[in-house]
Amino acid sequence: MFGSADALVQLAIKTMDPYVAAAVHGLATGVAKLELEALICGTRRTALAIARWEHTPASVLTALAGVHDDAIELRLDKNPGTSSSVLSSLYEEANSKGKAGLTKLIAQHLNSGTEVLKSIALNSKDAECLLALSKNSAANAKVLAVLSARVSGSDLGVAIHKNIAQNASASAELLVRMFDQSDVYTQAAILGHANCPAWLIAKSVAREEVLMMRVLAKNRRVSKESLQRYAACEDAGVRAGVASNALTPVAIFRHLIKDQSELVRRELASRIDLSEEHIDALSRDDDVWVRQRIARSPTTPLEVLYRLAVDEVADVRRAVARNTMSTVHLLNMLAEDKSAWVRSGVAYQANASQRILSKLADDKDVDVLSGVANNPNTPQSILKVLVSASEADVRRGVILNKSATRNTLLPLLEDPYYLHRMLLVHNPNLQAQDKWSLREDPDFQVRFSVYRWAANICLKMPDTFLVTK
C-alpha cells in the first residue's frame, strides 16, 4: 500500500484515471496538483462529466472554475458540492456577462454566501432569480428582509412573500410584517412557520377559514379550548390536525375514535398516548391503515398484537411482525405466515431469534432472504451462504449487516454489482488491505471510492498511515 499522502498522489497520477485524480486532488500541492488537474481536464468531455458529478470533491470543482468554459460553469452552478467562494466568483462572472440563468442557479444554491445572496436581493432585475432566492434556505433573515422590502406591494412581491412564508430562515418580525398584507394561503403558511410569534397564533385562533384552522389545529401553541373547538369542526382536515396534536386532551379522544373520517382515526392511531380502551377500539376499525398503525405502535398491548397477527390483511400482520414489542413467540407464529411480505417483516425484526432466522433462511422469497441477510442476529454460518445468493438484494443485505465479519464479507469484494463493491469500501469490518485491493476495479466509481477513502485517511492521520505491503 501507499505510505504517505505524496505517495498516494503519485500513484493516482500513474493511473492516468481522471476520477482517481479527482479523489486525491485535495491532498496534492505544486506540480503534482497540476498533473492531477491535467488528467481531470484532459478532454472537455471528461471535464464536463466531472463538473456535473455529485461526488466530485469541492477542491476539484474549484480547479474546474479556472477553465472558464460556459458549459462547465453551468455545471458548477448546479453542483451541490461547489463552494461558496467559487459561487461568489461565478456570480461576478454571470453578472458581467448578463446571464440571469446562471444567477438564478446561484440564487438557489445552498452553498451561496450571504453577501452574494444579499447582492442578488438588492440588484437582480430578474423575477426568476428573486423567486429562487426567496425559496433558498441558505438566505438568512436579513437577506429575506431586504428582498421582501424591495418587492413589497408588487405582483412579484405576492409570490415572493408566499415563498418567504415557507422559508425556515424568515424571522418573526418579517412574518408579522407580511401577515396583514397577505392572502389567506400565505397567512396560513405564516401561522405554520416555526418562527411565527405566539401572540399572532393566539390572535388568529378565532379565524374561521378552514385553511387557517387546519394549520392551527396541528400547532402545539394553541390552547386546549381552541383544540376542543377545532375537534367539533365540520372539516375532516381540521379534526385530523387535532388528532395529531400532542397537546390534545385525552378527553377529546373518545369523540375522535368514532370520527366518520378515516383520516382522523388514522392520525389518532399513530399516537403513543392512547389508553388500552382506545387502542382496543381502534384495533377493530374497518380501515386497514388504522389497524396497521395500531399494529405498529409500541404501546399496543400484547393480546391486541396477537389478535392483529391473524388479521385478514397481510399489511396489518406485517406491521405486527415489525413491532418492536412483538415477542419471540409471536414472531415464531408470524414466521409461518402464508404471506412472504409478513415473513419478511419477521426477518428484519431486531427481536427475531437465531432459531427463527435459521428457519427463514430456507425461504425462497427474495424479501424474506434479504431480511435474514440484513438481520444482525442471523448466525454467521447462514450469512456465509447468503453471500452466494443469486439475488443482488440478498447479497446487499449481508454487506449492510453490521454483524457480518471480515471472512464473511471477503467473497463479496468480487461481487458483480459495482454498488456492492462501493459499499464495501466504507465497511468498518473490512481491513485496509481488503479495500485497497479494489483500487483497480473496472468501475470508475469504485476506484474513486477507494482513493477517496485512502485520501481521507491521509487527511485525518497524516503521520500515522502505514505501509502494510
Next chain:
Amino acid sequence: MKILVAVKQTAALEEDFEIRDDGLDVDEDFMMYDLNEWDDFSLEEAMKIKESSDTEVEVVVVSVGPDRVDESLRKCLAKGADRAVRVWDDAAEGSDAIVVGRILTEVIKKEAPDMVFAGVQSSDQAYASTGISVASYLNWPHAAVVADLQYKPGDNKAVIRRELEGGMLQEVEINCPAVLTIQLGINKPRYASLRGIKQAATKPIEEVSLADIGLSANDVGAAQSMSRVRRMYIPEKGRATMIEGTISEQAAKIIQIINEFKGA
C-alpha cells in the same frame, strides 16, 4: 449452433447539452455512451439459451461503429459472449438503420448463425427498424417486440410471445432460423463478473472492413441511405406550467385543474 446478437452503442444525453455547429446532432462532448438497453436483454436471452443447452452454443455479438464501440462489445464479452465483431469504415458515417441492417446482413451471411437477436429499438434513435431490415435482407422470418421465447438449439421452430397494445400477448410459432427483436423485461440481464471483465479485456475484437464483407464505400453512408437527418433542434416549450404558491395553495390549484379537466 450459433446465435448472433446485433448490438449498438447508444448515446444518452446530459441534462444540459449543445447541438453541433452543423445542426445535425448533439455535440459529442455532451453524450454518454453505453450498450443499448434493449441489446442487454437480447444478449441475456442468447446467454440463457447457451447456458441451458446440452450442445455447444456460440454467441457472437456484432456492432457497426467506430473504435469507441469496443467498450460496449467488451461489456458483452464480459457477460459471456464468445466472440465480438465490429464493422466500421468512415464512409459508413451517416448511414441510416436500413444501411446498418445491410452491413449486418453481410456479416450474418458470413457467420451463418441459427438465430439472430436484436433489440426492439435503440434508446437514442428509436427507429426500431435495424432488426427488421436485417430480416428483410436475409428474407428470414421475423418477429418484433418479443417478450418471451421458447427455443432449444436445433429446433426448427420457436414459440414466442409478442407484446401488443393493452397488455395483450400474442403467441406465435415461427420457423427458424429467424430474426427476433427482443423487448425489455423478457429476462433479467446479469452484471458482468469481475473475472469476466478481466478476461474480456484480453479477448480480441474482430475488426471487419467493408471489403471483408463484400461491400464498398459506395454501398454505405448518408448518400446510400433512404433517410437523412435535416436538422436537430429543441422545440419551444409546451403548455406546462409550474404551480407556485404555498403548499395549501398548490393543492387548491391542483384540485381546481382536476375539476376543470373533469368538467366539474
